[in-house]
Amino acid sequence: MTNTTENTESTILKAAKTVFLKKGMDGARMQEIADEAGINKALLHYYFRSKQQLFEAVFLNAFSLLAPQLNYILNDDSSVQDKIIKFTHNYITFISQHPYLPNFVIQEINRNPDFAIQIKERPQFPDIKKFKIQVDLEVKAGVLKPIKAEQLFINIMSLSIFPFIGKPLLKAFLNTDENTFSNIIEERKTVVAIFIMNSIKA
Amino acid sequence: MTNTTENTESTILKAAKTVFLKKGMDGARMQEIADEAGINKALLHYYFRSKQQLFEAVFLNAFSLLAPQLNYILNDDSSVQDKIIKFTHNYITFISQHPYLPNFVIQEINRNPDFAIQIKERPQFPDIKKFKIQVDLEVKAGVLKPIKAEQLFINIMSLSIFPFIGKPLLKAFLNTDENTFSNIIEERKTVVAIFIMNSIKA
DNA sequence: GTCTATAGCCAGATAGAC
DNA sequence: GTCTATCTGGCTATAGAC
Numbered sequence: 001m002t003n004t005t006e007n008t009e010s011t012i013l014k015a016a017k018t019v020f021l022k023k024g025m026d027g028a029r030m031q032e033i034a035d036e037a038g039i040n041k042a043l044l045h046y047y048f049r050s051k052q053q054l055f056e057a058v059f060l061n062a063f064s065l066l067a068p069q070l071n072y073i074l075n076d077d078s079s080v081q082d083k084i085i086k087f088t089h090n091y092i093t094f095i096s097q098h099p100y101l102p103n104f105v106i107q108e109i110n111r112n113p114d115f116a117i118q119i120k121e122r123p124q125f126p127d128i129k130k131f132k133i134q135v136d137l138e139v140k141a142g143v144l145k146p147i148k149a150e151q152l153f154i155n156i157m158s159l160s161i162f163p164f165i166g167k168p169l170l171k172a173f174l175n176t177d178e179n180t181f182s183n184i185i186e187e188r189k190t191v192v193a194i195f196i197m198n199s200i201k202a
Numbered sequence: 203m204t205n206t207t208e209n210t211e212s213t214i215l216k217a218a219k220t221v222f223l224k225k226g227m228d229g230a231r232m233q234e235i236a237d238e239a240g241i242n243k244a245l246l247h248y249y250f251r252s253k254q255q256l257f258e259a260v261f262l263n264a265f266s267l268l269a270p271q272l273n274y275i276l277n278d279d280s281s282v283q284d285k286i287i288k289f290t291h292n293y294i295t296f297i298s299q300h301p302y303l304p305n306f307v308i309q310e311i312n313r314n315p316d317f318a319i320q321i322k323e324r325p326q327f328p329d330i331k332k333f334k335i336q337v338d339l340e341v342k343a344g345v346l347k348p349i350k351a352e353q354l355f356i357n358i359m360s361l362s363i364f365p366f367i368g369k370p371l372l373k374a375f376l377n378t379d380e381n382t383f384s385n386i387i388e389e390r391k392t393v394v395a396i397f398i399m400n401s402i403k404a
Numbered sequence: 405g406t407c408t409a410t411a412g413c414c415a416g417a418t419a420g421a422c
Numbered sequence: 423g424t425c426t427a428t429c430t431g432g433c434t435a436t437a438g439a440c
Contacts, residue, residue: 008405008406023228023313024226024228024313026225026226026228026229027228027313029432029433029434030433030434030435031432031433031434039406039407040406040407040408041434041435042406042407042408042435042436042437043405043406043407045434045435045436046405046406047405049435050434050435051433051434051435070375103309103312105371106367106368106370106371107305107309109370109371110305110367110369110370111225111226111229113370116370116371116373116374119374120374120377125374126375127375127377128375128376128377145400147393147397148389148393150376150378150386151386151389151390151393151397153375153376154364154365154372154376154386154390155361155394155397157364157368157372158360158361158363158364158365158368159357159360159361161360161364161368162356162359162360162363162364162367163356163360165308165312165364165367166308166359166360166363167312168308168311168312168315168318169307169308169311169318170356170359171318172318172321172322172327173272173328173329173330173355174330174352174355174356175322175329175330176352184352184353184356187350187353188353188356191349191350191353192357195349195353195357195401195402196401198347198400198401198402199397199398199400199401200397200400210423210424231414231415231416232415232416232417233414233415233416241424241425242424242425242426243415243416243417244417244418244419244424244425244426245423245424245425246416247416247417247418248423248424249423251417252416252417253415253416253417
């Protein structure tokens, strides 16, 4: 019976995730989530009380998929170069499999900046401190050209994430179909790291 | 009297822009737009018939602010390097003054991909053809390291636009306040071009 | 735990006076 | 052209049967 409960609850969460990620908090409908889960609308309220609470469960789940991976680039002990090569490959691969994730998280934080505050309280929240020290050291040692860790971090994030968020726009500008665009993304798993390292390797 | 009409109409458009850009189509309320314009809700319908039509007027206006600037990097005759330096500086400066714009346009295209199709029909819609030829030529001439024009274009867009879309998230990760983040953006008006050119200059 | 039925509210849209 | 008042539909949430 605990099993049944957990199954229904996770069925709801999965359906809610599908709908919220595509439509956002404002665009999502409880009825659509219920349909997606193959159950009744009232049951959603039985398990999660309100749309808001269901949404928050989905949001925190989504965020906890995206954020911890950043700890790798921020806190691992290997060289900046090694981390950039591995991170961009892994992150682009991961987002390819969850293309709605970054747009959803960013959109909802923009809608309600309080989320950003809540999130910072959580354990495992990525912190740039160590990365900053490492970059400064490698710059001083002459391994990297002069660059601020903050700018480098923003560049890595931008190059990894934006193509997914801006996909429909980029597809239009590049005048490509779905397949060609997928190939371009596939290429980025390697060319992003090359692009970055060409720029900063001393 | 034509004047009065145009004034009311543009007052409504301005108010609608303010609200739609912040809240998006789904989050915006006609009442809020009416309040922002200092007029009555019924008047919105008198001028624009429906929320959808008012929204589309705002969307097309927003898009027509963002897109034509791309024609500079895509179609101007100066060298790739010159264009990147000028474009990143100008675009980041422009978006700094209209920070909600890119997020709004991208969000709404993601919500309704039909917009992307409609938009492509418009005159002045940016086209990458000429840029592609130019990049290929400069690569062949040994001015640039080997890079595909499509990837370079995506990189330029990503580095210019993403920091605005991802601002609350980046602020949290970097653990910076509003002021520090503004300074980082200010720096990007020059460092983005340096970052790109370091990477691709042969 | 799960359903049907419905309460209650809110938002977009319209009618009609001025 | 602009307003007040109101209709109508749709959505979240709850009541209550099973």
